[in-house]
Amino acid sequence: MKTSLLALSLSALVATAAMPALAQSDTIETERHDVQLHTITDGLENPWGMTFISNTEVLVTERPGHLRRVSLDGTVSEPLSGVPAVDARNQGGLLDVAVDPDFANNSYIYISYAEPNPDNDKENSTAVARAKLDGNALTDVEVIFQQYPKYESTGHFGSRLVFSPEGHLYITLGDRQTRKDASQELDTHIGKTVRIWPDGSVPEDNPFVNKDGALPEIWSYGNRNVQGAALHPETKELWASEHGPRGGDEINIIRAGNNYGWPDASYGINYDGSILTEHTHLEGAEQPHYYWVPSIATAGIMFYTGDKFPEWQGDLFVGALRDRHVARLDLEGERVMHEETLLKGDIEQRVRAITQGPDGYIYLLTDDPDGRLVQVKPAND
């Protein structure tokens, strides 16, 4: 049995040796800052969204339907109770999470998820619930938005949650994959961005409130599948990443009533390599602010405003699923001056979400059955 014991010892040794490498990377050079990756925790099951609830604690969603509190010391809570049932097939499940602007006083959090149709278990759509966070429980759970109509699909749910400075809640949505034409029709929430008040009511100045046959929650249309959204730190406008077809991932500035062209205009190509549409321009529709061909599979986005990486201030960071990297768009105001590909080969998992912590570090969630919360910090920190 000597051989087996040796094998066992070796494997234990390898496991031990691997631990520090997982926790802290070597120095990674980038154009302007040398960085290190510190893995706060792994073992998260396909995490999708996150939001800080204190200087040291993050709420993290796992797509299969769990919401957890994760401390920066690596402690991970049990799943919180009170989360609504989700349809976790394929791209569906528990998706984004956000805190109320007045969270410190009202304890409200918001979650987006694929909500099953109780009358037809093949159908679902994106919904948003508000709840109070009470320790490891959600209480007073209230559904404040349901994407209309429910539909038989397990793809393209959106959905990011972003508050405006005035307290509106933006919800980005998807075209349900096989309903792309509905993105151009105002009588559904398919392929739209919506804007509501946190109690679910409709702002009076939404662009289509007075338009016959249009759903009043609609803020913009002609969107394909928006899985990243953030407010520009200076203009306070909503910027969004739109996951395109094989090519044609876009960054858009999402303004009231605008048509972003999908599916009639796109820089994308079909998965068989053919051009999706000859139309990159569509009368009355917006051109992208920036786009990628081929697709990098854009996910969460973040503007950096912290003091830990001075040369990155004002820049837009875009999580990428396909090549498992982060794109940095060097912005001068709104203008893209340069794109840098960060962390390619260093993360090795799909980057689903990205946010700035209260500490000025950057945090990434990797969408993997053994997904991670990763802290990006200066190498000399």
Add this chain to the structure above:
Amino acid sequence: MKTSLLALSLSALVATAAMPALAQSDTIETERHDVQLHTITDGLENPWGMTFISNTEVLVTERPGHLRRVSLDGTVSEPLSGVPAVDARNQGGLLDVAVDPDFANNSYIYISYAEPNPDNDKENSTAVARAKLDGNALTDVEVIFQQYPKYESTGHFGSRLVFSPEGHLYITLGDRQTRKDASQELDTHIGKTVRIWPDGSVPEDNPFVNKDGALPEIWSYGNRNVQGAALHPETKELWASEHGPRGGDEINIIRAGNNYGWPDASYGINYDGSILTEHTHLEGAEQPHYYWVPSIATAGIMFYTGDKFPEWQGDLFVGALRDRHVARLDLEGERVMHEETLLKGDIEQRVRAITQGPDGYIYLLTDDPDGRLVQVKPAND
């Protein structure tokens, strides 16, 4: 001798077979257009600048000091007589060529070149001469601009020639490689863009005409080595490519009196890999409109406005020396939405100049001892 004969036949066969490949490429796919490359002529000696003088004929400079007429049928003239003496060491020599806006009536052409100091054969600087084109001769040659001061260097001469809609002549210059600090000083033409009238006189509304100690020709300063320039087709402003250090090639919109920051601010890094300056932003200096890290070694630029490539209309094309390609910046107005790398691996020579022909095709000059004039046309043309 049978073997030798066979070898000879084979080599003749190979040479013959290679000819059509040189003349016409296979179809090359790009994101929006399939193209073919048609080599109008090879055998040009380090060609640097070109300008159409009719629908079917191009004036081409060769850096060692020759100016030739090249017909689109491949006919290449003998060197034209009357070209001034040039200092053709290293980067110096005969550089750009442009025709007068009223060329059809006045036959004026303009050439930029490294002009030797007659009193010191180690010194030179960029000069511009005007002349009448008379068959294969230049007559009435007149030097209308001399970069001040002459200096002992064989690098960084600029120099592109572009006319404004009002008939001013822009001349882009370089920092002479070892005089970079002078780019920030207004008492030399080093590291500047200048604007003059075609007879060499100074426009009264140039930005520094009333500034004590400043040279009145100066239009902008803080430029490193501008080897590409073109007017934006809508705004009519001057855009320029600035050849940066190892990183930090830039596209700038060159506006009156602006400081483009060199050498105090740059995204570049030194050739040993160290950061050139910590300052990417400099108070009072412009940020680049777009930049590359690492450098692609930008050269000539062109806005496409023709009808042969409808999806490229309004886009900026940038010749690249290092990777022997052309960068396409997809513009919406002035905004860069996307960059495409075109023709990488297809040209195999450094792309020094790029222009649109009267026929709507795109023409490239490759800077090589066996340089080419290449026509880019639709694959199905």
